[in-house]
Amino acid sequence: MATKRKVIITCAVTGAIHTPSMSPYLPVTPEEITEAAIGAAEAGAAIVHLHARDPETGQPDQSPEAFAKFLPVIKQRSNVVVNLTTGGAPTMTIQERVRPAATFRPEVASLNLGSMNFGLFGMLNRFKDLKHQWERDYLGNKDIIFRNSFGDIEHILTTCAGNDTRFEFECYDTAHLYNLKYFHDQGLVKAPLFIQTVFGLQGGIGNHPEDVLHMKRTADRLFGDSYQWSVLGAGRHQLSIAAMAAAMGGNVRVGLEDSLWAGPGRLAQTNAEQVRAARQIIEGLGLEVATPDEAREILSLKG
Numbered sequence: 001m002a003t004k005r006k007v008i009i010t011c012a013v014t015g016a017i018h019t020p021s022m023s024p025y026l027p028v029t030p031e032e033i034t035e036a037a038i039g040a041a042e043a044g045a046a047i048v049h050l051h052a053r054d055p056e057t058g059q060p061d062q063s064p065e066a067f068a069k070f071l072p073v074i075k076q077r078s079n080v081v082v083n084l085t086t087g088g089a090p091t092m093t094i095q096e097r098v099r100p101a102a103t104f105r106p107e108v109a110s111l112n113l114g115s116m117n118f119g120l121f122g123m124l125n126r127f128k129d130l131k132h133q134w135e136r137d138y139l140g141n142k143d144i145i146f147r148n149s150f151g152d153i154e155h156i157l158t159t160c161a162g163n164d165t166r167f168e169f170e171c172y173d174t175a176h177l178y179n180l181k182y183f184h185d186q187g188l189v190k191a192p193l194f195i196q197t198v199f200g201l202q203g204g205i206g207n208h209p210e211d212v213l214h215m216k217r218t219a220d221r222l223f224g225d226s227y228q229w230s231v232l233g234a235g236r237h238q239l240s241i242a243a244m245a246a247a248m249g250g251n252v253r254v255g256l257e258d259s260l261w262a263g264p265g266r267l268a269q270t271n272a273e274q275v276r277a278a279r280q281i282i283e284g285l286g287l288e289v290a291t292p293d294e295a296r297e298i299l300s301l302k303g
């Protein structure tokens with residue numbers, strides 16, 4: 001009996017892109033983030049990608065204190081792999097952004113492989129009733145540059161070097177794959193590389209099947225079989241991109257960080273709902289979802 005390929009589902013439960021007025025289901029408080037992470041793990045996510053927020057306003061909060069309010073509880077109640085953001089919000093400094101990973105030494109942390117224009121303003125057309133002024137200012141800002149210079153990337157790599165933390169390499173375009181190749185050639189990152197290719201975020205590559213193929217072909221050429229491929233599709237393309245990648249040998253990332261939707265015009269009420277939808281596609285393809293320990297094996301995590 002041929003063994004079924006294991007597919008790693010990552011769930012990014014809240015993020016720093018969407019804001020509370022957009023959906024009543026966006027986890028904001030430490031309790032909500034905890035329940036979202038546990039629910040996603042029980043639905044089949046092997047990895048949860050975590051950001052923190054100010055429980056009052058919902059504004060992104062990158063202070064270790066904010067993360068300390070939910071991390072120990074998640075660890076106590078689940079053996080899900082924890083992936084802490086080093087992206088924070090694109091308006092934060094690199095010093096701010098690296099603090100949670102430097103403090104908590106997680107098994108996995110995200111690492112963004114290039115600077116880019118970060119277009120959130122497109123969502124203003126879709127979400128009109130924004131309660132907070134900061135939401136309007138943040139989303140309406142057409143001058144956001146998500147800064148990830150070679151120096152910034154090196155700063156995160158060297159800061160986390162002794163922690164045995166492995167990275168989820170976020171690549172929003174082919175240039176970012178070449179940047180990763182540079183750091184790999186410098187010996188600053190080690191295989192197996194966990195490459196998260198991001199599709200459909202304004203400022204990065206699009207979400208057309210040709211874009212998915214192009215990123216996959218480029219990664220195959222640069223890294224051969226020394227990497228594990230994963231995809232995330234922003235917004236309403238989340239599941240179609242996941243389906244394509246699962247059929248092409250890849251892993252998938254879902255979650256309210258990058259899509260608020262459960263279907264056309266229907267808000268997802270939980271992150272678990274999106275994990276279950278991804279799982280259905282994966283099992284429908286005759287594949288199996290990886291458990292957290294299987295993901296640890298596949299990605300050589302410290303456990």
Ligand SMILES: C[C@H](N)CC(=O)CC(=O)O
Binds near residue numbers: 012015086111170201
């Ligand atoms: C497109 C994703 N929201 C990118 C992300 O998750 C970045 C990070 O946290 O470092």
Ligand SMILES: [Zn+2]
Binds near residue numbers: 015085
């Ligand atoms: Zn993130």
